[in-house]
């Protein structure tokens with residue numbers, strides 16, 4: 678039997694991410710405000726990943742200068758992360774487009790459809806953050822070319838749902854666009870686990886601050902070490918051991934907790950509570 682080299686297997690697993698980014702590795706740099714500037718971004722791109730400038734609170738003039746300076750340090754592709762609440766979002770998008778920035782990452786909240794359209798009409802690919810499955814689908818309908826799902830482990834992130842939970846909620850249902858996973862991913866075997874988790878070549882990990890949060894890492898390990906905790910189904914009296922599996926009695930996959938038409942934050946905190954083991 679022919680042996681396939683580990684590198685070939687990896688390339689197959691994250692091919693879709695590589696194609697999307699145009700890089701050797703499907704590793705999207707998590708932008709960090711005041712940190713992801715020309716030197717870090719160009720170093721990441723030169724090393725085969727995809728560096729991303731964090732615009733943060735920069736003015737259009739400052740962003741313009743940072744893009745020019747980054748382009749002077751690398752001939753590899755890089756992107757720009759824009760915060761959607763920035764009062765000059767449209768001007769910032771235009772600055773990116775004027776420099777032919779290929780990928781614009783709209784972060785810090787849900788982008789409006791006009792911002793996505795503006796970036797796409799100018800020729801850029803748009804990446805958006807999806808905090809729930811329903812919002813992931815909406816962002817794709819609005820034109821997002823790729824999604825990032827980012828768990829509570831992520832530096833500076835305040836959402837309550839862990840990366841592993843979000844991945845299980847969202848990955849199995851998104852086929853149309855590549856999905857990047859962020860939050861608490863600091864080792865190659867964690868990258869591999871997500872790549873192999875669902876539909877090879879759909880997901881790829883994004884490298885960011887590589888700074889594990891010890892307390893949350895402990896919780897993740899405890900959850901993944903044994904059988905997942907049993908979870909009551911709200912529509913029937915049966916219990917299931919995994920929240921995305923189909924309930925044998927009510928035939929739903931979401932067990933009511935996910936299908937509540939409530940606000941995003943409340944849906945997420947309900948989801949987080951629902952998998953917590955009962956104290957013994």
Ligand SMILES: Cc1cc2nc3c(=O)[nH]c(=O)nc-3n(C[C@H](O)[C@H](O)[C@H](O)COP(=O)(O)O)c2cc1C
Nearest residue numbers: 707708709710784830831832833860861885886887
């Ligand atoms: C200091 C700092 C600043 C950040 N600034 C941004 C930002 O401007 N835009 C953004 O989308 N994410 C920002 N993030 C989140 C990172 O891009 C990344 O998604 C996150 O750190 C990944 O999780 P990890 O820290 O567990 O690797 C920031 C994170 C840190 C630690």
